[in-house]
Amino acid sequence: DAGVIQSPRHEVTEMGQEVTLRCKPISGHDYLFWYRQTMMRGLELLIYFNNNVPIDDSGMPEDRFSAKMPNASFSTLKIQPSEPRDSAVYFCASSGPGTTNEQYFGPGTRLTVT
């Protein structure tokens, strides 16, 4: 079975550009999470969805970040405009059905903003 799929795996962009990260959760999972990991701050939850509905976006750093989940098999995290401090590894994870425990992570997108 396919796990969580993320694209791109690596992204290098210049400050001010728009960045879109993509995620396909495991089929049948009803929870989807977006995390950011840095050496300084560790793994931080940005936002999560249940049945395609955003439940908690309190971890989204600022208005430059937005996330959508138009259907059960696809989600995006967008940063516009990007800044060097956004450089991190962004993980998508999914879980379920009906539980936020036992999350399965995608391989991550390594974002570098120059």
Added chain:
Amino acid sequence: RKEVEQDPGPFNVPEGATVAFNCTYSNSASQSFFWYRQDCRKEPKLLMSVYSSGNEDGRFTAQLNRASQYISLLIRDSKLSDSATYLCVVNVAKAAGNKLTFGGGTRVLVKP
């Protein structure tokens, strides 16, 4: 104070030895506990859940102490492949949205 705290390590462990480390959590309402493992430049993966009575999975033993609000992980007969960062994870409560809160991780290096 961080919600979930871990000693970052590294714990340098001779191959075949036993290593143990703890994690403390601040919210007494925490309901579910886990250990995840993260290899260098890879994604976190669930290692094991932690049950109130303690549980064992092969060479790995997890314990929960609710009174003192900590969980522990013990690895017996360490293998080179056990080298990784071990993340302590807590699910606080439904009222808090059932979110998982990750500790900063404890790095373990098993050496020949």
